[in-house]
Amino acid sequence: xYVALGDSMAAAPFVPRGxxxxxxxxSTRNYPHVLAARLKAGVFRDVTCSGAVTGDMTAPQQLSVxxxxxxxxxxxxxxxxxxxxxxxxxxxxxxxxxxxxxxxxVRLSTLGGRCRDTYLKDGVDVEAARIDGLGPKLAAVLDAxxxxxxxxxxxxxxxxxxxxxxxxxxxxxxxxxxxxxxQGSIDRMNRxxxxxxxAHGAEYVDVRTPSRGHDACRSPRAKWVEGFLPTxxxxxxxxxxxxEQAYADVILARLTH
Numbered sequence: 588x589y590v591a592l593g594d595s596m597a598a599a600p601f602v603p604r605g606x607x608x609x610x611x612x613x614s615t616r617n618y619p620h621v622l623a624a625r626l627k628a629g630v631f632r633d634v635t636c637s638g639a640v641t642g643d644m645t646a647p648q649q650l651s652v653x654x655x656x657x658x659x660x661x662x663x664x665x666x667x668x669x670x671x672x673x674x675x676x677x678x679x680x681x682x683x684x685x686x687x688x689x690x691x692x693v694r695l696s697t698l699g700g701r702c703r704d705t706y707l708k709d710g711v712d713v714e715a716a717r718i719d720g721l722g723p724k725l726a727a728v729l730d731a732x733x734x735x736x737x738x739x740x741x742x743x744x745x746x747x748x749x750x751x752x753x754x755x756x757x758x759x760x761x762x763x764x765x766x767x768x769x770q771g772s773i774d775r776m777n778r779x780x781x782x783x784x785x786a787h788g789a790e791y792v793d794v795r796t797p798s799r800g801h802d803a804c805r806s807p808r809a810k811w812v813e814g815f816l817p818t819x820x821x822x823x824x825x826x827x828x829x830x831e832q833a834y835a836d837v838i839l840a841r842l843t844h
Contacts, residue, residue: 594678
């Protein structure tokens with residue numbers, strides 16, 4: 588039995604067709620669905636949900652649509668059982684608040700100040716500190732997964748290549764230095780996820796390396812993630828269907844080689 592856990596990178600909001608709670612933005616073309624089909628999984632449960640944080644793995648997730656209450660989703664780990672043999676997990680981006688940070692960094696003119704400077708407090712990068720704080724939270728989730736599904740193979744993905752070096756203002760309206768800082772923050776989060784996974788009995792799957800050259804600055808045919816103004820059906824700053832397919836290919840390669 589395969590259970591998919593995680594946030595919007597795994598859920599693929601606005602990639603048609605939708606399934607499950609509307610507020611979760613879960614797509615039938617997300618990487619878990621593609622992977623399940625490739626594996627011919629006999630039992631498949633996809634409980635990925637946009638907006639999920641590590642706390643939503645063990646507690647109900649409050650859902651909303653355009654700020655309106657949309658009820659709750661059950662704790663994602665409730666989908667696990669002793670018979671679960673495969674788990675994929677993508678989580679951490681919302682704990683780090685990176686989409687919101689990226690939104691605050693939009694600059695319609697190159698004359699504006701660097702966004703990254705607003706995240707420096709007494710010389711400390713507060714976003715970096717928030718990312719580093721993900722480690723213990725992810726560790727607790729992985730320990731809980733192993734308790735519920737002791738025979739499962741657990742694969743934890745990182746996050747991809749969103750912005751090329753120096754960015755591509757104005758196509759993606761971030762100053763070059765801010766684009767580098769944001770991608771550096773994603774890379775820092777990937778290192779936290781990789782180290783925590785290794786220390787807690789899970790396998791880290793690197794999607795950053797294979798996604799190089801497929802960032803939001805590329806042509807519509809080449810990019811795996813969309814910018815602030817998507818050119819394919821997908822949420823801003825999220826993978827499109829091509830990206831989800833590619834992530835599934837990377838995970839499948841890890842499982843079969």
